[in-house]
Amino acid sequence: MNPELWPTDLGPVVCVVGARPNFMKMAPILRAFAAHQPALPTVLVHTGQHYDKDMNDRLFVDLRLPHPDINLEVGSGTHAVQTADVMRRFEPVLETYKPSCVLVVGDVNSTLACTLVSVKRGVPVVHVEAGLRSYDRGMPEEINRVLTDQIADLLYTTERSALDNLLREGISAERVRFVGNVMIDSLLSNREFAHSPAKTLSEAGVDAAFLKDSQEFAVVTLHRPSNVDQIGTLQPLLSVLREVSEKIPLIFALHPRTRANIERFALHDLVNSKRIVLLPPQGYLEMLGLMSGARLVLTDSGGLQEETTALGIPCLTIRENTERPITVEHGTNTMVGSDRGTILSGVDEVLGGGGKCGRIPEFWDGKAAERIAADLSLWLIGRHRRTLK
Numbered sequence: 001m002n003p004e005l006w007p008t009d010l011g012p013v014v015c016v017v018g019a020r021p022n023f024m025k026m027a028p029i030l031r032a033f034a035a036h037q038p039a040l041p042t043v044l045v046h047t048g049q050h051y052d053k054d055m056n057d058r059l060f061v062d063l064r065l066p067h068p069d070i071n072l073e074v075g076s077g078t079h080a081v082q083t084a085d086v087m088r089r090f091e092p093v094l095e096t097y098k099p100s101c102v103l104v105v106g107d108v109n110s111t112l113a114c115t116l117v118s119v120k121r122g123v124p125v126v127h128v129e130a131g132l133r134s135y136d137r138g139m140p141e142e143i144n145r146v147l148t149d150q151i152a153d154l155l156y157t158t159e160r161s162a163l164d165n166l167l168r169e170g171i172s173a174e175r176v177r178f179v180g181n182v183m184i185d186s187l188l189s190n191r192e193f194a195h196s197p198a199k200t201l202s203e204a205g206v207d208a209a210f211l212k213d214s215q216e217f218a219v220v221t222l223h224r225p226s227n228v229d230q231i232g233t234l235q236p237l238l239s240v241l242r243e244v245s246e247k248i249p250l251i252f253a254l255h256p257r258t259r260a261n262i263e264r265f266a267l268h269d270l271v272n273s274k275r276i277v278l279l280p281p282q283g284y285l286e287m288l289g290l291m292s293g294a295r296l297v298l299t300d301s302g303g304l305q306e307e308t309t310a311l312g313i314p315c316l317t318i319r320e321n322t323e324r325p326i327t328v329e330h331g332t333n334t335m336v337g338s339d340r341g342t343i344l345s346g347v348d349e350v351l352g353g354g355g356k357c358g359r360i361p362e363f364w365d366g367k368a369a370e371r372i373a374a375d376l377s378l379w380l381i382g383r384h385r386r387t388l389k
């Protein structure tokens, strides 16, 4: 068999994206698959879990992602409805394309839904960003991670601790490969194109005085249901952020869930301040520029914990646990939970002492997707040859 050619009777890799954090993971994978010899043929499926211009279209452009071959257009819904709709609409895709495998990333509802459908139809599943665990089963993403890893065939991990988590769950080490972090591939390849904070703010119509007066700023994002869905949690968190804004001005990029809940609970007054800029969800290059220029980041996002570590910017994570412990052990991340005193003293520490310096974790070097392409093509071709014997 000519090693430069993909076997004609071996199907494409169906690559699934659904929600915003999937896009930055998939973009470098698709590029690496196209550049590999032999090139891995792909079909890009978007489940439509995220669909807004701000949550979707802008990121496709920024990340130079190709237009999806198929959009399942599932939209929003309860977890059951969203997961079920993805499953129902994804099944015929397998029939049409007869893929060699389905590749899923991360931990969103679309990840689990497509994994379940594929495994039950005997199509191998490859999970990128496997083995991360918060050990908090109250998080929908934790359920998606545990179940996806349990039934997927090949598990690519971003940090070494992931293997220990998987072994603890009875998963064989043979299914696991440590390749590094594809999200950081995206960050490194786009860093030079990041938009300056001044440009982002002026395009958002923010008074130029904000940046002039504030040589320094902090970036805030909040969207976890556990932080924003109850008034009893959201209100005190916004009050602390208001106090933080007295120490350093805040640029707060609002997820639609958070914006809707601020309106529902009538909490506008807490964020209505000259020292707090509210922005809609940002494009990838805007967010990269804002984070790079920030003195610190306050967030409950998984991706931002990793990106701040890669950028060397101090991050205070407004959660009790993290599934990405390497960002705390090696990186710039500190868990501050939702306690007022802990958050404020975390901010003081950064503003007074500069915060954690951190170092770049192993294999967060911009080459994770290349490692996946090399390993997956060998795995698929080897498997194919065995079935022909």
Ligand code: UD1
Pocket (backbone or CB within 6 Å): 019, 020, 021, 049, 050, 051, 052, 055, 056, 076, 077, 107, 108, 109, 110, 140, 141, 223, 255, 256, 257
């Ligand atoms: C999802 C992921 C979460 C990820 C987050 C990033 C799951 C379980 N959660 O959470 O892991 O960190 O994406 O954003 O998969 N909405 C819009 N426009 C959109 C999409 C959503 O307005 O394009 C609104 C809708 O009101 C929707 C709500 O946001 O009900 C939540 O969207 P959903 O996809 O259910 O979950 P996220 O909170 O975005």
